[in-house]
Structure formats: structure tokens, C-alpha cells
Amino acid sequence: MSNVDILVPDLLESISDATVVNWNKTPGEPVQRDEVLVELETDKVVLEVLSPEAGILEEVLEDAGSTVTSRQVLGRLRRRDSTGQAQTEQLYTQKTAMVQGHQKILEAASHDTSCLTISQLIADHDLNAEVIKNSGINDDLTHEDVEKEVVREQSAPAPIGNRREKRVPMTRLRHRVSQRLVEAKNSTAMLTTFNEVNMQPVMALRQQYGEAFEKRHGIRLGYMSFYIKAVLEALKRFPEVNASIDGEDVVYRHYFDISIAVSTPRGLVTPVLKDIDMLGMAGIEKKIKQFALKGRNGTLTVEELTGGSFTVTNGGTFGSLISTPIINPPQSAILGMHVIKDRPMAVGGKVVILPMMYLALSYDHRLIDGKESISFLVTVKDVLEDPIRLLLDV
Structure with a gap:
């Protein structure tokens, strides 16, 4: 072998x-x-x-x-070879049984204090030998003395203000995320502009066509596909937001790869929806669901996490009302979506209760001017408030 x-x-x-x-x-x-x-x-x-x-x-x-x-x-x-396989597995099984048997013996001994020496008992229970009362002949320390001290220690109330700490090494992923966040704050002229959007039209479409959409495509019609399509329309109109700075050059991208922030047990990751202009609403929803499952299972590939020209993050899934998202370098902007809340709004001189959501666009002012950033955000708002624009291309 x-x-x-x-x-x-x-x-x-x-x-x-x-x-x-x-x-x-x-x-x-x-x-x-x-x-x-x-x-x-x-x-x-x-x-x-x-x-x-x-x-x-x-x-x-x-x-x-x-x-x-x-x-x-x-x-x-x-x-493995054909002759030694069974023998090897048999030896491993016997070895495992021996180890398990030995562990059971040790476990039994740990519960039977008579099998342990006095010094072992003191060490196992982290006792102070100097404070234990001796009752043996010639003032010797006995098993009973140690056992009484163990009972006394266990029954004693915990000291007031006894606060514990636990120190664990930071994961590679968490460490890298922290580095990138600090890098973004220190290396970009980051500003954030805000707007709000009436989500009633999108909610009405989901209610009207959601069931038919799911039957046809096998996936629920969520909000993210609307957000992504609105972002695509805005990126087409304002190419600076889809660009990045490389040294003294500006790199304009003629493709649309959108990073979406996904929370995982190991930290925040940003898998990339590539070529969103080639995907329909169903394709976007299926990809997002796939990324969410892979993120929870820890099976996202390096290729799925590489690239991206713009990021969309939805803090609304956790209840965030408004935030200032941090740019994902080397990208130049990130759009934050938030929780949808019913709020009183003035419409046509009357107060109307509407499902409203705040939008937040953080951008690198070195590349994107205020006019472009505000116009970009207004485009996203307009498309979401009148989704028929996507069909008419207006």
C-alpha cells in the first residue's frame, strides 16, 4: 500500500x-x-x-x-487494498472499543472518590489544602475531610460581583471583515444620502401576482428582486456608481454584478449576483435563496464571493429602521434597505397611512458627486414607487 x-x-x-x-x-x-x-x-x-x-x-x-x-x-x-481493508477496520474497531472502555473506567473512578488519592481529590476540585480541617490520627488529612470541603465549597454562595470572561480567537472571516470596514472608513471620502419610498405599489403587485408567480417559477416573489431591478435601472443611468478607483484611474464597468449582504454564523459575507441584467425576477429570487442556504451551511464558494461592482444590504430583515452602510472596497457605493413601517404621510393635502421605507446610499465622494448620488437614489425610489417603469423603460 x-x-x-x-x-x-x-x-x-x-x-x-x-x-x-x-x-x-x-x-x-x-x-x-x-x-x-x-x-x-x-x-x-x-x-x-x-x-x-x-x-x-x-x-x-x-x-x-x-x-x-x-x-x-x-x-x-x-x-486500502482488497485484502487488508477488513483487517484494518477490525483493528480500528477493537482499538476504539478499548479506548472507550478505558474512558469509562476513568469516568467511573472520577465518581468513586475512594479510587483517587487525597492529592488527586484536592487537585480535581481546585481546593486550598491549608484551609481543610484535619480529623485523622496524628492530625492527618483524610478522604472524609476533603469530601466535606468539597461539599462546603459547592454549597457556598458565589461572591457578589463575580463576573466571568471568555476569550476566544477571532475567526479569519471576522478578522478580515473588521479590516475591510476600517479600510473603507480610512481610505474613502464616504458620505451617505437618504430618501424614503412608498412601498405600497410593490406590496400590491406581490399580493396580486405572488401566488401565480410561485406556481409558475417555484419560488416566492420577495422584495429583493424589486430592489435589484431598481438598482440595475439606476446603475445604467449613472455609470459612476458602478465604477471604482484604481490608483489614479477610474475603472468603468460595463457589466452589472451586485453583491448582496448575507448574515452567516461565521459573520457577514457578500456573495455576488452576476450579470443581473440577464436575470429575470425569478432568477434573482432563486439565486438569493441559494446564497442564503449556502451561507447558513457554510458552503459558499470563493468564486461566489469574488467580484461585485455594487452592494445591496437589507437591514430591514433584522428590524433596522435607518442606518449608514459602509462601502465594500474596492466598490464605490452601497445601498441600504430598511424595515417597512406604516407612517402618516401627506398626500394631496390629506394625511394617509402608507407603508414607508428609508433608503440610504453611502458613496465615495472622490468619484461620485452629490448630484449623481442623489439622482441615483431618486431613480431607485421612482422605480419602486412605480414598478411599471421597468416594463416601459422610462
């Missing part, structure tokens, strides 16, 4: 290294082909390294917490 190297996958040029999060197998344990052996975390995504073939995990070269680079050897796998 020969060994097979377990390698770090090829990382993109924008990712220099990765951190080993944990191994799902231990040396000597049998593995199947394409079984997840180890998880790696980069500043963008968590990568799962699969077993290249069936065999036995021979050795682990990079433990959890190690920093690794592209194509680096993480460990080695011993190939």
Missing part, C-alpha cells in the same frame, strides 16, 4: 493563505472517498477538503490553528 498526500486546494490570487479549523478524522481512522477530512477557513469562505480516495488517515501534518498555503500537504492517507 502507498500513501496519498492530502493537499490544500488551489487558492485564488486574492487569498494568500488559510487556517486549519478542525479535522473530522483522527489518525488510524478509516475514511471514504469524497468524505470531508478537514475544514479550512480563509478571509472569505470556509473550504472543505475531501478525501481523494478511500483509505486510512495515516498522519496529520497541520493541526487545527495552523496557517497553510495553496497546495501545501495537510496530512497523508494510506490506501
